Amino acid sequence: MTKTAVAALAGLALLTAACGGTTSGPEQQGKPVTGGTFTFAIPADPGALDPAQGVLSVTNNVLSMAYDTLVAVDESGKIVPSLAEKWDVKPDSVTFTLRKGVTCSDGSQLTPTNVADNVNHIADPATKSPVYGVMVPVGMKAEADDAAGTVTLSMPQPFSFILESTRTMYIVCGKGVKDRASIARATSGSGPYQLTEAVPSDHYTFKVRRDYTWGPAGATAKDLPETLVMKVVPNEGTSANLLIAGSLNGALFLGPDRTRVAASPGVTKQELRTNTGQFFYHQGEDRPGHDPQVRKALTQALNLQELSAVASGGTGRPATGLVLEPRPCQGDSVTGHVPGYDAAAAAAALDAAGWKLGADGFRAKDGKRLSLRYMYATTRGSNYQASAEYMAEVWKKLGVEVKLNGVIDTKLSESLNATQDWDVVWLPIGVTLPSQLIGFLSGPSAPDGANFAHLANKRYEDLVAKAGKLSAAEACPMWLESESALFEAADLVPVVDYTALLAAKGATFRTIAGSPVATSLRLVAQ
Template sequence: MRKPAAAALTALALLAAACGGTDGGEQATGGTFTFALPSDPGVLDPAMGVLSVTNTVLSLAYDTLVHASAAGKIVPGLAQTWQVTPDAVTFTLRKGVTCADGAPMTASDVAASVNHIADPATKSPVYGVFVPTGMKAEADDAAGTVKLSMPEPFSFILESARSIFVVCGKGVKDRSLLARGTSGSGPFRLTEAVPSDHYTFKARRDYAWGPDGASGKDLPETVVLKVVPNEQTATNLLVSGTLNGAVLYGPDRARLEADPRVTKKVVPYGNGQFFYHQGDDRPAHDPAVRKALTQAVDLKELAGIASSGTGRPATGLVLDPRPCQGDTVTGHLPAFDAAAAASALDAAGWRPGGDGIRVKDGKRLTLRLLYATTRGAGVQAAAEYLGAAWRKAGVEVKLNGGIDAKVSESLNAAQDWDVAWVPIGVTLPSQLTGFLSGPGAPKGANFAHLSNKRYESLVAKAGLLPSAEGCASWQESESALFENADLIPVVQNTVLQASKGAAYEMQGGLFVASSIRLTEGG
């Protein structure tokens, strides 16, 4: 079966997102809700939507077959009921659902949305991430059912459906309409797209199939998503009332946290973590070296630096609401002990040279540390902290910062790194396996050349079990990675989700579109 493309790694890094809601007083009717986007979403075709900002925009106009509750429980969406077998799930669709252009939403529309992504000719970067590799869809329009099937048992056959936007109406036959338009059954329809400036949506008053019976009756008349790349500017606009909502990552959030006129909520935003390159010719190919390097770092102090003091302890690799609850990190990482790290490096044959840099067989212990400069001051400071900690241990460290595209190229094609700070945000553990096992880059998506047999064995076992039954093995598989120091989870990042004169909910970086309300007294 086809593995996720290595280029999709950047997609995973950018899919990390916030969950939660804001509330701002008594409900008002009509009007315009204005929200800040940190960047332009680019092409709006759901089959090509790899950036978190793209999927934020799409979530206003498109529905999914099912949703996840805050606790991770699957609840109805476009599908009213479903029947699950180990390798398939059959959905019975709601009646009376229509697309924004008035066309009825059909089972064939759902099947076409899945099969288009799975078609190799599409070259969809979300194939293997949102649509599992090997998935096929069959529709029965007369019965109003859609069957999603896999070539073998798959744990999250049901849960994966919550990430697939369903295209309907004219967009099914002419995908070119989706480059700068929408064709979905969601509560809003796109009416104007001005790249790098704003995207305007109008409410669908006929919408009546939202989560828990939500309708379009009380939605704002208009939603404007305004591109505001500068967080200081977004903060100023929110305080002044020009914006109703924004999600803030950096230091400007402190101003809003102290402002009683702004409603806010601190919510998770994915993980800060680093990987060791385990290629045959790399120092970290030796597990003793990886563990020693990890022991040389105070991970608790590093977490505070990387998140600028706004993070939480890392508990796993999968974002909330995740299907398998629990902490896979605590107790599974080498503890901070600089003296033990030095002894372990000595035992591994890396002895201090004349200039203090460790040497083995005439080769200096050198690490090229790769990170994205676009991830904020915290990541830059974290890279510098790692460099300082490893230099104390006798390691020559070369910092290599770059923009996202450059980091992706270095990770996959150039392979010119030894340690990389790579944030990954996924909602299902199965979405990680192509990146944590299998062929190494550039032949496969396994950019760090990981080869953890225990992880692979546990994943193979878990993948054949229904999601709930497989959770123990999925959780154990993550811990196996940490115990082997294959990758080191450092911190769970957070963002400030803020609003003024409005209330809205987000989940996994997507709007719960039917929740958007303007409020009085904002």
Template sequence: MKKTAVLTALALLAAACGSGGGTAGSTGKPVTGGTFTAAVTADPGLLDPAMGVLSVTNKVLSVAYDTLVSTSADGKTVPALAEKWDVKPDSVTFTLRKDVTCSDGSKLTPSDVAENVNHIADPATKSPIYGVLVPAGMKAEADEAAGTVTLSTPEPFSFILESSRLLFIVCGKAVKDRSLLARGTSGTGPYQLTEAVPGDHYTFKVRREYTWGPEGGTAKDIPETFVLKVVPNEQTAANLLLAGSLNAATFFGPDRTRLEANPALGKIIESEGNGQFFYHQGDDRPGHDPAVRKALTQALDMKELGGIASGGTGKPATGLVAQPRPCQGDTVTGHVPAFDTAAATAALDTAGWKAGADGVREKDGKKLSLRLMYATTRGPGIVAAAEYMAAAWKKIGVDVKLNGVIDTKLSESLNATQDWDVVWLPIGVTLPSQLVGFLSGPAAPKGANFAHLKNAEYEGLVAEAAKLTGAEGCAKWEKSESALFDAADLVPVVEVNTLTATKGATFRTIAGLFLPSTIRLTQGG
């Protein structure tokens, strides 16, 4: 299986990281019509749902596409395009609503849904969500007469229903001609893209005929126009929000503090997944040696690093999967080496890395040099965290080159160029099964395993856990995560949350994505 492996701060594929509503202006009444404008930090790129893996891409897609099932405010699976379902260990059969239409006026059919899944599962597609939202080996079969579509896997799969929560369904002509999705949308959602200006803004118009949203959602009272404006600078976004030019924006950095204290703004606090970093374990990389990985990990004070990265708003990491996760055990405590600079120095000495004349360690004529990559779009906290890591490693004789890039460049480096040794890579998924393709299997660029991980204990436990349904497999899923930390394959640092501040509007979110049928403009904002 081959897929792009960027999970940068993903709302990728989380089930229901959180929900909430803005309360802009405190007493504002709903307004019909008008324009709702929200900020995104980067251009979403290609708008084909089969290729959407960045959080910003999925945020754009969420206003134009529906999923088979959705998530309620309390984290339960609720009907969306499917009105009911029948779950078995190796299959789930969805009965579709009969009143759903595509943005081009055509009726949504079971064959449309089946084609979405089979397209993603086709190796030729090279979809980054194959093995994540669509489990490896999954096939779809439509029954037009019964109005059903059945998704099946070769073996039992733990979260076969839940994995469809964020699978956006393409319909209409684009089912056969995906080129229509390069800068357009073809979905059943309440909005349709009408203008795309890459790097600047994306404008959507309402579909008033939309009546099939989750939990009775319709397009009756939502804004006439929906605009997503690309605003890379967080301070600029904050100023635009306060001035009333934006109705919503999400904040990670120092501007969060002043907005959170502003009583005139609505606030949505959501889990953003983990702040964590990976070591590249390719044969020619320093991180290939577990002794080096563990020494580098010991050289860092995780509590201090987590506070820097999250701006003091995060909590110590307790697992790989974001809340609300199906398995609630702490997989981190006791499995990450404690902060001990002296032990880190001794470990590198033992591993044969000796200090050179310039203080940088060498072994077999090669310097211990690391290229530390991170996304600058995640805010100043991540930049400061990378600088802290570089300083701590320099103290034990490691040469560190900082490489801050935007999300899309991070994706390219993780897959095509492989030009990194350590990467700070937040991940926001709420099912452990969604991580397997990224933590095992074929290495990039042939597969999604961007860090070249080879952890036999993890792979064995995952194989066993995947055959158990729901909570039955939790003990094995949790042990599999701990096995990764024991080997310092990746290092969880902090559980991050974000602030979405709102002005003149209210709405709910699911995993950082808009639930568009809940958007309301308000007076007095």
């Protein structure tokens, strides 16, 4: 993976609005309204709108309005047809037969060559796409047969999630295929909406395509709102005010404003499980976290149940894994695999590792103080800072010096990649397949690769190598075990599964991964 991918992980984690699961979404009573404008709040500007560069969840939320994927998922998480009406899966390839009559927003026909060009463009090293290895598996190639109406995606060896990986590949068609610069602030897709106005950091306006008839499960644009506005609202308090006042039809709330939103008359709501909250230890050779005894001791010193409550403001749930719901591999990879809370054992472990407590209250070894630089994002709310302060206080009692380093998102990305100026980082992750994590949790270390924490867990590497060559069903026990191997070594420490409140007013819609499903948007009379 590229250096860009390291920054991509930071962006994916820190700006994510991604919520696990496919839900029915908030439903409101009332007569459906034809036409009109549906307005949804997004927490940050999506940036460049080329799907080959779309690493942020907020970006993909916007792209999902204008672009289709080869397959989709239903409310149970089952793969269902979308642009592809059927497929033939082999261990190292999948051949899709495309629907007939699908058109792009410029009126041109969607072809298998269009689909192949998307995959091969991302896989081309010259593109430097940050989604290569995440949304498009490393080594994937595409070959089209326009006469037969098929496109084949292949891998150099068997790959567990060769079909499932295509549910997140947005397909560019029309003029955007050859002119990628044209879709930096525009869209060129086959989806039910087309972007008509982009005002960065303010709003993105879409118009419905009434000729859209090829959505999953026969979805059409017949009853969709005429206009869709994705409004950039970084402050959740502002989103709450706008939703309660009726200026927004939908928004996600992760912070304390969710309480007053939930209590507001006329607002329907649903709780969703969001991305996982965890922290990493830097394992470079010159870092305290390089020693597994130190990592285990630092983890044992923390009451993770208390930390979970601090990190989520009391709204989280026990962490059960690293992949969002609906997971392709169901199961709990966390319970029983994280070093348990034992302050006395933590102190004894540091003593045994040579870190002795001095008269100044801090531990030292060979004349060097045990000191940690803890990095977190200041732009993700007060709970991140509260978590950092809680952990610093616990570790201080253990005799560890902790220097808190709160930074904005861009600085965090820079530190993960270039400066490597951290020892512990709080970095939530939101991915839909375990294979999407491999480059971040193994392989070349930053700044030469995406392995920002310099992890080297041979058991994890062996398990994912074996799992990747099996079918998804056969491989699931290994994928779960690979996560557990990371937790047992305290390579990273899962703390909490965040939850969010999905709220609506004057509207109804379904969600996938916290993003409104474009074909499900409906306005209702209030």
